[in-house]
Amino acid sequence: MTFVYQKLMGGKNGLTGFIILAALILVVFPMFLDSFRLNLLGKYLTYAFAAVSLVLLWGYSGTLSLGQGIFFGLGGYAMAMFLKLEASSPENTAIQSTPGIPDFMDWNQITSLPWFWEPFNSFTFTLIAILVVPAVFAYLIGAAMFKRRVGGVYFAIITQVIAVILTVLIVGQQGFTGGINGITDLRTLNGWDITSDSAKNIFYYINCFLLLGVIIVSRYILTSKFGSLLLAMRDKEDRVRFSGYDVANFKIFIFCLAAVISAIGGAMFTLQVGFMSPSFVGIVPSIEMVIFAAVGGRMSLIGAVYGTLLINFGKTAFSESFPEVWLFLMGGLFIAVVMFFPHGLAGLWQDYGHHITNKFSFIINGFNKLKAPLIRKKVGEVK
Amino acid sequence: MGGYTYNELGSIFAMQGFAGISLFSVLLLMALGLAIIFGQMGVINMAHGEFMAVGAYMTYLLATITEQYFPSFMPYYFIFAIIVAFFVAGFLGYLAEFALIRHLYKRPLDTLLATWGLSLIMQQSFRSIFGAREVSPTLPEWLLGSYQPIETIDIPLNGMFVLALTAVVTLGVFYLLHKSSWGLQVRATTQNRLMSGAVGINTKKVDRYTFALGCGIAGIAGAAFTTIASTGPTTGTLYIVDTFMVVVFGGAASLLGTIASAFSIAQAQSILEFFISGSMAKVYTLLALVLILMFKPEGLFASKVRR
Numbered sequence: 031m032t033f034v035y036q037k038l039m040g041g042k043n044g045l046t047g048f049i050i051l052a053a054l055i056l057v058v059f060p061m062f063l064d065s066f067r068l069n070l071l072g073k074y075l076t077y078a079f080a081a082v083s084l085v086l087l088w089g090y091s092g093t094l095s096l097g098q099g100i101f102f103g104l105g106g107y108a109m110a111m112f113l114k115l116e117a118s119s120p121e122n123t124a125i126q127s128t129p130g131i132p133d134f135m136d137w138n139q140i141t142s143l144p145w146f147w148e149p150f151n152s153f154t155f156t157l158i159a160i161l162v163v164p165a166v167f168a169y170l171i172g173a174a175m176f177k178r179r180v181g182g183v184y185f186a187i188i189t190q191v192i193a194v195i196l197t198v199l200i201v202g203q204q205g206f207t208g209g210i211n212g213i214t215d216l217r218t219l220n221g222w223d224i225t226s227d228s229a230k231n232i233f234y235y236i237n238c239f240l241l242l243g244v245i246i247v248s249r250y251i252l253t254s255k256f257g258s259l260l261l262a263m264r265d266k267e268d269r270v271r272f273s274g275y276d277v278a279n280f281k282i283f284i285f286c287l288a289a290v291i292s293a294i295g296g297a298m299f300t301l302q303v304g305f306m307s308p309s310f311v312g313i314v315p316s317i318e319m320v321i322f323a324a325v326g327g328r329m330s331l332i333g334a335v336y337g338t339l340l341i342n343f344g345k346t347a348f349s350e351s352f353p354e355v356w357l358f359l360m361g362g363l364f365i366a367v368v369m370f371f372p373h374g375l376a377g378l379w380q381d382y383g384h385h386i387t388n389k390f391s392f393i394i395n396g397f398n399k400l401k402a403p404l405i406r407k408k409v410g411e412v413k
Numbered sequence: 414m415g416g417y418t419y420n421e422l423g424s425i426f427a428m429q430g431f432a433g434i435s436l437f438s439v440l441l442l443m444a445l446g447l448a449i450i451f452g453q454m455g456v457i458n459m460a461h462g463e464f465m466a467v468g469a470y471m472t473y474l475l476a477t478i479t480e481q482y483f484p485s486f487m488p489y490y491f492i493f494a495i496i497v498a499f500f501v502a503g504f505l506g507y508l509a510e511f512a513l514i515r516h517l518y519k520r521p522l523d524t525l526l527a528t529w530g531l532s533l534i535m536q537q538s539f540r541s542i543f544g545a546r547e548v549s550p551t552l553p554e555w556l557l558g559s560y561q562p563i564e565t566i567d568i569p570l571n572g573m574f575v576l577a578l579t580a581v582v583t584l585g586v587f588y589l590l591h592k593s594s595w596g597l598q599v600r601a602t603t604q605n606r607l608m609s610g611a612v613g614i615n616t617k618k619v620d621r622y623t624f625a626l627g628c629g630i631a632g633i634a635g636a637a638f639t640t641i642a643s644t645g646p647t648t649g650t651l652y653i654v655d656t657f658m659v660v661v662f663g664g665a666a667s668l669l670g671t672i673a674s675a676f677s678i679a680q681a682q683s684i685l686e687f688f689i690s691g692s693m694a695k696v697y698t699l700l701a702l703v704l705i706l707m708f709k710p711e712g713l714f715a716s717k718v719r720r
Contacts, residue, residue, distance in 0.1 A: 088522075092522075094522045094525070096525075174707035175707065175710075178707070178710050179710075180706075180710040182521060182522065183455070183457050183521050183522065183525065184661065184710065186457075186522065186525060187457070187657050187661060188661075188703060188706065190654065190657075191654055191657070191658060191699055191702070191703055192703060194654050194699065195696055195699045195700055195703070198692050198695050198696050198699075199692075199696050201692060202690060202692030202693055202696065313650075313654070317526075317529055320526065321526070324526065354537060354540070354541060357533050357534070357536065357537035357540075358533075358534055358537050360530070360533055361530040361531065361532070361533030361534035361537070362530065362534065363530065364526050364527060364529055364530025364531075364533065365513060365527050365530040365531065365534075367526075368517065368520075368523045368524075368526050368527040368530070369513070369516060369517070369527065372520075372523070
């Protein structure tokens with residue numbers, strides 16, 4: 031019990047925050063939002079995966095990646111490739127000159143399925159690929175960079191360049207990737223219609239549970255000894271190195287983990303939105319993911335989720351009515367967060383939150399009563 | 414290289430090479446500013462491309478005004494445009510340093526984000542002021558046309574002019590950094606900020622003017638840019654990644670490295686573009702750079718300065 035309470039939830043504040051977040055996305059939002067808005071929210075929550083991964087990578091390890099879109103895209107494209115192959119069965123594509131291959135390949139005069147599309151006929155392979163491909167890719171980048179002690183600004187720029195390369199490649203190789211339009215027209219998952227409202231609802235809940243799961247796993251990592259090492263590395267890398275730790279391996283691990291988390295988000299994005307395109311891979315989406323984490327609080331896993339939701343709802347609201355204002359606002363937000371609120375919403379909550387929580391202290395007291403046996407047990411253990 | 418004779422190949426290389434020279438000039442001018450700023454302050458200026466766009470828009474503005482009110486002045490306005498572009502971009506850079514960047518010197522990653530925010534704001538300002546359409550100034554007569562040494566080779570004059578301009582600016586920067594007393598202060602601050610402060614150099618002032626100078630050079634790059642392509646609100650963003658690669662590949666704070674890497678990147682891209690599609694040329698160039706940087710993270714010509 032203590033293990034669950036301390037390690038997985040992060041103590042009193044962590045638990046309260048986690049329960050509030052879970053209640054919001056699992057109960058409150060589905061109750062009050064119609065199915066369209068809920069689907070939109072689900073889409074935003076997939077970005078939250080990337081934001082959470084950046085909390086691990088940037089907030090705790092001090093390694094800023096401007097290329098989380100790469101991994102989001104890898105996950106999303108892997109899922110999209112599977113769904114596309116299912117959607118382009120020979121019966122569905124009978125009017126094409128080569129039936130049985132995705133429509134965009136047919137338009138680009140490709141007559142047989144490229145070899146790297148072949149394995150995506152299998153759902154099991156796709157699920158494994160969503161997790162393994164980004165991890166391997168991140169490992170290659172991470173090993174090459176961190177082993178040579180490249181970090182900081184250089185790392186940020188190299189990841190950004192890789193994001194550019196990937197985008198240009200996807201857009202340029204239209205016949206293999208669907209080009210700028212991406213992979214569209216995805217209909218079924220193992221014969222199950224993913225465009226129906228009920229499917230979207232189910233995906234929304236799967237997405238929520240995955241996100242909460244990712245938060246728990248991340249919390250476990252951060253509260254473990256490894257988490258303390260990450261912090262130590264961020265603040266005094268040399269000292270950790272001189273203490274005999276292999277700094278590079280820790281960084282590679284956290285970079286791979288962040289990549290996998292982002293990729294899960296990408297795969298869920300494809301499932302809920304029904305397409306994947308290079309506009310979720312390049313510089314702009316990648317850096318937007320950083321601002322989600324920054325606004326939410328780069329040191330707060332749960333704050334990152336709120337940051338993502340806040341910015342995306344703001345973006346939707348503003349770009350519908352005043353598109354010009356939105357970029358000004360977004361730019362201002364970047365500057366303001368960096369200059370005045372480096373710990374984002376979570377930092378504000380820590381500084382001013384107690385004014386609010388005092389008013390709701392009866393809830394907190396309720397929690398304390400629930401928790402009291404736990405604490406007593408813990409004290410007992412110490413003795 | 415199927416289908417081309419050696420003569421044709423020679424001409425292709427020459428012509429694509431000269432086309433690459435325009436790209437080289439713009440990249441070099443951009444990278445010079447970025448390298449000075451990065452080398453001295455460790456600050457990555459994500460808004461650098463927008464300062465270039467400021468220069469380009471200033472040229473456009475000046476061209477429009479001249480065309481409308483002083484048509485007889487048209488042949489000469491471009492020279493003034495370069496100067497105006499330098500000072501306006503430099504002044505904006507000065508303001509940005511004063512308002513924003515000086516508060517963030519201890520946090521380089523945060524500067525990156527803040528300047529990205531600045532670039533978004535500048536992009537939207539361009540869109541609000543000049544419109545979303547791409548614009549290009551009416552160039553003076555003497556910049557149009559081309560020079561034909563032999564029949565199959567056609568060298569555009571604007572490329573030659575931009576190259577000459579780049580040479581002048583590069584020499585100027587070199588002189589400023591290595592021969593003037595201000596340059597001495599800049600180099601001292603780059604090498605050891607604390608000691609420079611201790612011997613009486615006002616490092617904050619040096620920072621501010623260095624940043625302004627870097628942005629001003631980006632403004633000149635913008636003026637040069639108008640001769641080879643049209644300018645839109647997002648023009649700066651298109652070049653910023655390439656420019657970073659130039660700086661990183663060349664080894665920060667090395668003038669020679671910056672020149673060499675700008676030249677190789679621009680030429681590789683331009684010559685490859687002829688044989689494969691433009692997007693793949695970019696992919697191969699960037700990929701090669703990333704791979705080289707993975708094996709040689711300090712760049713081509715690393716400065717031997719102890720930090």
